[in-house]
Amino acid sequence: MTPPAHRFSVAPMMDWTDRHCRALHRVLSRHALLYTEMVTAPAVIHGDRERLLGFDPVEHPVALQLGGSEPDQLAEAARIGQGFGYDEINLNVGCPSDRVQSGRFGACLMREPQLVADCMAAIREAVTCPATVKCRIGVDDQDPVESLFATVDASAAVGVTTFIVHARKAWLKGLSPKENRDVPPLDYGLVRRLKRERPHLTIVINGGVPDLDAAEAHLAPDEHGVVLDGVMLGRAAYHEPALLGEADRRLFGAETPDVDPFEAIARYRPYMGARLEEGVHLPAMTRHMLGLMHGRPGARAFRRILTVESIRPGAGLEVVDQAVEAVREAEAKRDARAEQAA
Numbered sequence: 001m002t003p004p005a006h007r008f009s010v011a012p013m014m015d016w017t018d019r020h021c022r023a024l025h026r027v028l029s030r031h032a033l034l035y036t037e038m039v040t041a042p043a044v045i046h047g048d049r050e051r052l053l054g055f056d057p058v059e060h061p062v063a064l065q066l067g068g069s070e071p072d073q074l075a076e077a078a079r080i081g082q083g084f085g086y087d088e089i090n091l092n093v094g095c096p097s098d099r100v101q102s103g104r105f106g107a108c109l110m111r112e113p114q115l116v117a118d119c120m121a122a123i124r125e126a127v128t129c130p131a132t133v134k135c136r137i138g139v140d141d142q143d144p145v146e147s148l149f150a151t152v153d154a155s156a157a158v159g160v161t162t163f164i165v166h167a168r169k170a171w172l173k174g175l176s177p178k179e180n181r182d183v184p185p186l187d188y189g190l191v192r193r194l195k196r197e198r199p200h201l202t203i204v205i206n207g208g209v210p211d212l213d214a215a216e217a218h219l220a221p222d223e224h225g226v227v228l229d230g231v232m233l234g235r236a237a238y239h240e241p242a243l244l245g246e247a248d249r250r251l252f253g254a255e256t257p258d259v260d261p262f263e264a265i266a267r268y269r270p271y272m273g274a275r276l277e278e279g280v281h282l283p284a285m286t287r288h289m290l291g292l293m294h295g296r297p298g299a300r301a302f303r304r305i306l307t308v309e310s311i312r313p314g315a316g317l318e319v320v321d322q323a324v325e326a327v328r329e330a331e332a333k334r335d336a337r338a339e340q341a342a
Helices: 021-029 040-046 049-053 071-084 098-102 106-111 113-126 144-156 190-197 212-218 235-239 241-252 261-277 282-290 299-309 319-340
Strands: 007-010 033-034 064-065 088-093 130-133 162-166 204-205 230-233
Touching: 007 144, 007 204, 007 241, 021 241, 021 261, 040 049, 040 064, 040 071, 040 130, 064 071, 064 162, 071 088, 071 113, 088 106, 106 204, 113 144, 113 162, 113 204, 130 144, 144 162, 144 190, 162 190, 190 204, 212 230, 212 241, 235 241, 241 261, 241 319, 261 282, 261 319, 282 299, 282 319, 299 319
Parallel strands: 007 033, 007 230, 033 064, 064 088, 088 130, 130 162, 162 204, 204 230
Antiparallel strands: none
């Protein structure tokens, strides 16, 4: 059995990992660390905090990811986040979007390791919960070895001990944010080298991890006996969330049964019902479920029903029930055909 991961987490993804998404992921895995979408420090300080930061207690453990480059602002935003009950404050030093470049935060901070350290020192002084960094291995024409180690070492010098490393450069000139998720080559070896040469730090690998088999492989010792401290899944966990139903057993050694999609929906149903009573529209929640039946008979009908029927005025949980029934009927027909063939 794979040794329990020190950290297994679902990556922060803009427009995806909102509170409803996290509630769904939590019913699939009790132990995975979940992240918010990135929220800028000024938005936390001046914006609608309940809308930006509010979350359901079922989501724990959950981390707040902040964007920014002003230490005082980040310290204040971190204090507010801890006040809301977040289990960790994470600084984004990896997002390559045009908006973060113009705002001098995200991946462009890889060029300013001392500024990152100043930001992290301010955050650490402001909160008692863990403060962590999520970064790339470099940007544009930087030498990844130099940029990654400089960023990590500067923040480690002010007491940061946990780094989540997306094992790709970000090309801020010439590639779109979407292309930056796939085009720059992955360098897993560099992340392992970082752990080998900085064994006292907690190093979590991210980027291009397609499933739990790959996650387990990342958590296995390499030829030097080096073991990474954790793995973070991104789009795979969102597009095929059912894989999270096996994570507690496979990555944490839990003896509880895996959570299949049907059980996940049954567990998610009370949450959806409570939010519907609060006035949340059904599509805000069902959009995160579209990949839940991936690979099963009836998956296409499941997606179609959730997409089309959920937007109708007054749509409620009966739409979810209808979508689930479509999968059950398709599976029953498959089983019947298999029996006849036998």
